[in-house]
Amino acid sequence: MKxxxxxxxxxxxxxxxxxxxxxxxxxxxxxxxxxxGAQIAMSEPKHGREYPRGETVxxxxxxxxxxxxxxxxxxxxxxxxxxxxxxxxxxxxxxxxAAQEYGTPRIEPRPYLRPEVEKHRDGFM
Numbered sequence: 001m002k003x004x005x006x007x008x009x010x011x012x013x014x015x016x017x018x019x020x021x022x023x024x025x026x027x028x029x030x031x032x033x034x035x036x037g038a039q040i041a042m043s044e045p046k047h048g049r050e051y052p053r054g055e056t057v058x059x060x061x062x063x064x065x066x067x068x069x070x071x072x073x074x075x076x077x078x079x080x081x082x083x084x085x086x087x088x089x090x091x092x093x094x095x096x097x098a099a100q101e102y103g104t105p106r107i108e109p110r111p112y113l114r115p116e117v118e119k120h121r122d123g124f125m
Contacts, residue, residue, distance in 0.1 A: 063108030
């Protein structure tokens, strides 16, 4: 059996830029959602130890929970930025961001970014 396909209107060249713009929009929407989710996770109630902080009592995060907000510096250091069309970066710039996410020899990890990335992975793909 033989088939023949004839293209009378080739729109493929015009689709390239449109598809790139659509991919860029989806990537931006995804990283903004990841950032927002990580910031919200930091703001949720925590289950770690309680200790006085000035006039209030601070409740720290337990290992495995997103970091508890104390000064708000980590949460405020979140950013998204384009790297190239269709590729965006999301992260946190606070000096201790990686220590919270991955832990240290003295501190158990308090992941906040990786769980959000995982939540969005299947939908983005």
